[in-house]
Amino acid sequence: MTLSEENYLKAIFHLEKKSKKGVSTNAIAEEMETKASSVTDMLKKLSEKKVLQYKPYQGASLTKEGRDYAIKVIRKHRLWECFLVEKLNFNWDEVHVVAEQLEHIKSDKLIRELDKFLEFPKTDPHGDPIPDQDGNIFMVEKILLSSMQQNDKGICVGVNDSSSAFLKYLDKNEIALGKTIEVIGKEEFDDSMTILIKDKKLTISGLAANNLYMKVC
Amino acid sequence: MTLSEENYLKAIFHLEKKSKKGVSTNAIAEEMETKASSVTDMLKKLSEKKVLQYKPYQGASLTKEGRDYAIKVIRKHRLWECFLVEKLNFNWDEVHVVAEQLEHIKSDKLIRELDKFLEFPKTDPHGDPIPDQDGNIFMVEKILLSSMQQNDKGICVGVNDSSSAFLKYLDKNEIALGKTIEVIGKEEFDDSMTILIKDKKLTISGLAANNLYMKVC
DNA sequence: TAAAATATTTAGGCAAATCTAAATATTTAT
DNA sequence: ATAAATATTTAGATTTGCCTAAATATTTTA
Numbered sequence: 461m462t463l464s465e466e467n468y469l470k471a472i473f474h475l476e477k478k479s480k481k482g483v484s485t486n487a488i489a490e491e492m493e494t495k496a497s498s499v500t501d502m503l504k505k506l507s508e509k510k511v512l513q514y515k516p517y518q519g520a521s522l523t524k525e526g527r528d529y530a531i532k533v534i535r536k537h538r539l540w541e542c543f544l545v546e547k548l549n550f551n552w553d554e555v556h557v558v559a560e561q562l563e564h565i566k567s568d569k570l571i572r573e574l575d576k577f578l579e580f581p582k583t584d585p586h587g588d589p590i591p592d593q594d595g596n597i598f599m600v601e602k603i604l605l606s607s608m609q610q611n612d613k614g615i616c617v618g619v620n621d622s623s624s625a626f627l628k629y630l631d632k633n634e635i636a637l638g639k640t641i642e643v644i645g646k647e648e649f650d651d652s653m654t655i656l657i658k659d660k661k662l663t664i665s666g667l668a669a670n671n672l673y674m675k676v677c
Numbered sequence: 678m679t680l681s682e683e684n685y686l687k688a689i690f691h692l693e694k695k696s697k698k699g700v701s702t703n704a705i706a707e708e709m710e711t712k713a714s715s716v717t718d719m720l721k722k723l724s725e726k727k728v729l730q731y732k733p734y735q736g737a738s739l740t741k742e743g744r745d746y747a748i749k750v751i752r753k754h755r756l757w758e759c760f761l762v763e764k765l766n767f768n769w770d771e772v773h774v775v776a777e778q779l780e781h782i783k784s785d786k787l788i789r790e791l792d793k794f795l796e797f798p799k800t801d802p803h804g805d806p807i808p809d810q811d812g813n814i815f816m817v818e819k820i821l822l823s824s825m826q827q828n829d830k831g832i833c834v835g836v837n838d839s840s841s842a843f844l845k846y847l848d849k850n851e852i853a854l855g856k857t858i859e860v861i862g863k864e865e866f867d868d869s870m871t872i873l874i875k876d877k878k879l880t881i882s883g884l885a886a887n888n889l890y891m892k893v894c
Numbered sequence: 895t896a897a898a899a900t901a902t903t904t905a906g907g908c909a910a911a912t913c914t915a916a917a918t919a920t921t922t923a924t
Numbered sequence: 925a926t927a928a929a930t931a932t933t934t935a936g937a938t939t940t941g942c943c944t945a946a947a948t949a950t951t952t953t954a
Binding site for chain 1: 900901902903904
């Protein structure tokens with residue numbers, strides 16, 4: 461698989477999770493920041509390679525083979541993100557662009573040994589699960605902070621939005637994975653929430669609360 | 678720079694060390710395992726990018742800019758080789774192909790932090806010097822084992838041939854970097870040498886002796 | 895349900911990096 | 925010094941992945 465083909469598989473994998481149906485040409489084009497006509501070309505190619513099914517005008521869906529391949533790329537991406545944060549002092553908002561390159565390195569031994577070196581991490585720096593060697597993805601039970609109620613308590617376990625802007629915002633407010641958060645109040649008017657984190661009171665916007673995943677406890 | 682352009686710069690850099698003169702189209706074609714006509718195309722492109730000088734029929738020579746770029750790629754290659762051997766349990770005959778991919782990852786921070794993480798290694802697993810941040814390459818004084826005389830003693834510091842076959846041969850005979858070797862005898866007839874390593878006597882071919890670098894002591 | 899809006903595909907082209915075959919330049923050897 | 929051998933370049937194709945513009949299919953809406 462070429463670099464470009466791998467990126468298509470990854471994009472389609474992510475889109476399939478959201479929609480369940482076949483993934484539309486336009487959706488892929490948007491995700492890949494390319495044109496619909498380019499997507500059509502690629503879908504034909506990938507379908508010939510048996511990694512996805514494609515009928516004109518009916519979108520695409522990965523075959524088992526394609527899904528397995530996509531999961532391998534995602535596994536590599538997330539392991540490299542762990543490596544960058546834990547061993548090379550990267551901040552969690554810096555890792556994505558570099559991991560986008562590293563995920564395409566081809567070497568089974570490399571990724572097996574990297575996993576071992578990192579002591580088999582379960583999640584990446586954003587809280588997303590790392591697929592294991594066999595492609596199993598263990599999802600953690602998690603809900604959005606925005607769906608929690610007054611007096612609920614939880615542990616921060618992931619982010620929905622991995623943009624640098626949001627991650628830096630969390631850093632600034634000392635919100636990090638593993639931290640305990642208690643909901644003190646919710647404002648009907650604008651969905652903002654007041655929370656207790658490290659014994660400090662903090663008010664965050666509805667948008668922020670809608671991008672932070674929590675494990676209730 | 679594209680992946681292919683980076684590989685051309687690296688190849689030309691290595692060839693320039695050997696010949697001093699402008700590097701010929703054919704020499705590059707052989708090093709890159711491609712056709713001379715492809716090389717001509719690329720030389721024109723690289724010369725427009727000012728990383729080398731090229732006059733038809735007169736070969737190529739890197740500009741300062743091109744040389745600096747090549748050195749950066751080589752620095753990355755060798756640092757990744759160290760990482761693979763020291764942290765991920767790779768053998769020294771397995772690292773090259775993977776480092777060929779890793780050397781093209783673009784991130785200044787990545788390579789700076791990797792260097793720090795590895796505690797600023799001076800040489801890669803084959804004994805080749807790792808260029809520093811500023812592009813300085815500190816060459817170690819070294820000679821070929823084949824040029825040593827009876828009763829000379831030295832420390833094994835590098836290999837000339839990095840092929841998997843040769844490296845496995847060295848492993849099998851327990852010859853490794855850092856080991857002390859004493860020359861017991863040389864055979865005029867076929868240039869084979871008898872050496873003492875770890876108190877064991879060993880006879881190696883002239884070819885092998887011609888691919889092992891030693892520091893006299 | 896037919897027209898309008900939207901989505902998708904097709905057709906034709908482009909740039910990068912490669913190739914083969916032919917043309918041209920340089921070097922070597924007699 | 926000239927013919928033969930070798931090296932290099934040019935010309936013309938090919939593949940991959942992308943593009944724009946036009947054609948066609950599907951969906952929405954009035």
